[in-house]
Amino acid sequence: MTTRRATAQTDKALNAFIAAKAEIDTMLERLKALSDDHFETNPDEINWGDVGTLTHYAGLLRQITDSAFHEGEHAE
Numbered sequence: 001m002t003t004r005r006a007t008a009q010t011d012k013a014l015n016a017f018i019a020a021k022a023e024i025d026t027m028l029e030r031l032k033a034l035s036d037d038h039f040e041t042n043p044d045e046i047n048w049g050d051v052g053t054l055t056h057y058a059g060l061l062r063q064i065t066d067s068a069f070h071e072g073e074h075a076e
Contacts, residue, residue, distance in 0.1 A: 034040065039057075041050050066072035 039050070039054060062072065066074045070076050
């Protein structure tokens with residue numbers, strides 16, 4: 001039997017989940033657009049600083065994907 005209070009808590013959790021998902025979707029869209037624009041770099045002016053920045057971004061994203069897909073240090 002589901003109580004009114006349990007339903008309210010479930011509704012709050014669902015709303016928070018949807019809000020967090022929307023935030024992630026927005027960030028992913030922005031990252032995709034930035035990637036499509038080659039992270040606002042000019043291919044003729046790429047330097048090691050650009051490589052370092054992009055490598056840093058990739059490392060941060062790898063932490064997320066490893067966690068989400070149970071890979072790397074999060075492997076089961």
